[in-house]
Amino acid sequence: MSEHICPHCKKPIYDDEALLCLYCGESLGRPKYFLKPRIVFIFIVIVLLLSFLALAIRTF
Template identity: 90%
Template sequence: MSEYICPRCKKPIYDDEALLCLYCGESLGCSKGVLSSARSPQFRILVALIALAVVCAFLLIILR
């Protein structure tokens, strides 16, 4: 069980799934989601382009 410290009120948050501080409502800055660990915008664009290429290839195969 990890502990997060609220950047605003400095109180500890012990809930692993909490995205907001329980006391003041400030964002804890925790990244959640598939692409949230990828900080670089170039990496996100690359992943989106690869996904788009896969979808287009699938549609071309289906429509032929």
């Protein structure tokens, strides 16, 4: 478990997935690549489904 210090109120946040400070509600300013992997996975699945649907429509 890693500790992250809020840049606004300087309090430690122990939630690795938190994007907002638990104390002041400000963004923790984490880099964009720190997106939750689950969201990225769901996005990829949706894109694959849409491309499959497009292919299926073209076949009919």
